[in-house]
Amino acid sequence: DAKTTQPNSMESNEEEPVHLPCNHSTISGTDYIHWYRQLPSQGPEYVIHGLTSNVNNRMASLAIAEDRKSSTLILHRATLRDAAVYYCILWGGGADGLTFGKGTHLIIQP
Amino acid sequence: EAQVTQNPRYLITVTGKKLTVTCSQNMNHEYMSWYRQDPGLGLRQIYYSMNVEVTDKGDVPEGYKVSRKEKRNFPLILESPSPNQTSLYFCASINRGSSYNEQFFGPGTRLTVL
Numbered sequence: 190d191a192k193t194t195q196p197n198s199m200e201s202n203e204e205e206p207v208h209l210p211c212n213h214s215t216i217s218g219t220d221y222i223h224w225y226r227q228l229p230s231q232g233p234e235y236v237i238h239g240l241t242s243n244v245n246n247r248m249a250s251l252a253i254a255e256d257r258k259s260s261t262l263i264l265h266r267a268t269l270r271d272a273a274v275y276y277c278i279l280w281g282g283g284a285d286g287l288t289f290g291k292g293t294h295l296i297i298q299p
Numbered sequence: 300e301a302q303v304t305q306n307p308r309y310l311i312t313v314t315g316k317k318l319t320v321t322c323s324q325n326m327n328h329e330y331m332s333w334y335r336q337d338p339g340l341g342l343r344q345i346y347y348s349m350n351v352e353v354t355d356k357g358d359v360p361e362g363y364k365v366s367r368k369e370k371r372n373f374p375l376i377l378e379s380p381s382p383n384q385t386s387l388y389f390c391a392s393i394n395r396g397s398s399y400n401e402q403f404f405g406p407g408t409r410l411t412v413l
Binding site for chain 1: 391
């Protein structure tokens, strides 16, 4: 399985943008880039996913490098409720499940 | 409201006493899956089901059984629980027929085996 590399933790201030990086240099052509987050004491929650083009939804934006070897999850205006572990996952939509790494622990300071 | 429910949310049991953790989804999803989450190991898939009566092993299936008799339910069965199965368990479902491919996760079941 193609692996992803994320920083262990990041810290940001409330109401500022947050850019969470993810490297995936061995990504295959059929892998989608998925982002999930896990708030304390909750199950993982879908954030966004994309294949080649940048994507926007109500929660975040996903910027994908032209060579697809890296991507960045962008939270435009972080709130305290965005404090969570963020997972960058490659998934081709096959029968196997999502492979969660250790993710990035995002800390939001008030 | 679209959701995945699990019961019980918390369970303390003893070695060898059979238990079942139930999982139900109301989205008519074909694909369902069980994960366990342990500190330092992340989430690992235990079993998955592509559809009714179709199940297969994930990465860590030893000591677990599942069944899929109807689309909405996917129970996880521990026939003889052992302390190394103490963990946080998540059920998930996904609409594989959609390009959306969002996995919905349940709230989790924290299991302690003494």
